[in-house]
Amino acid sequence: MSEAFKSLVACFALAIVAQSAAADPQHGKDIAKRWCANCHVVESGQSNAIDHAPPFGQIARTPDFDRTKLAFLLLRPHPNMPSLSLDRTEISNLADYISSLK
Numbered sequence: 001m002s003e004a005f006k007s008l009v010a011c012f013a014l015a016i017v018a019q020s021a022a023a024d025p026q027h028g029k030d031i032a033k034r035w036c037a038n039c040h041v042v043e044s045g046q047s048n049a050i051d052h053a054p055p056f057g058q059i060a061r062t063p064d065f066d067r068t069k070l071a072f073l074l075l076r077p078h079p080n081m082p083s084l085s086l087d088r089t090e091i092s093n094l095a096d097y098i099s100s101l102k
């Protein structure tokens with residue numbers, strides 16, 4: 001990946017984190033249920049999810065979890081995860097929702 005692209009991604013992720021003042025975890029939960037619940041357990045009590053996708057509660061409790069990292073991850077989804085076209089507000093809200101599961 002080029003350096004220019006990396007810094008572009010970094011700026012974008014920082015902009016997302018800076019937006020946290022307008023955070024709406026409830027909206028994040030709705031997004032999670034719509035886009036992530038096929039594979040991840042997005043709230044406790046959910047039974048259908050695929051085995052190798054970590055539940056969101058577990059992601060939130062990993063010692064080095066933070067919103068910035070999550071935002072980066074969602075901008076460049078890893079293999080196995082479909083690339084989702086979420087906008088900044090959606091990513092920010094999702095990150096807040098996942099953080100709230102700690």
Ligand code: HEC
Pocket residue numbers: 031032035036037038039040052053054059070073074078079080081082084094
């Ligand atoms: C088609 C199934 C699928 C969907 C839909 C999906 N994921 Fe994932 N996700 C996975 C799998 C599988 C892994 C574990 C991948 C791995 O370890 O390589 C994963 C891992 C993750 C991780 C942890 C990655 C890490 O490196 O620690 C996060 C965070 C995550 N997903 C967030 C989300 C969010 C947020 C959504 C909804 C917007 C979502 N995923 C939708 C399959 C999915």
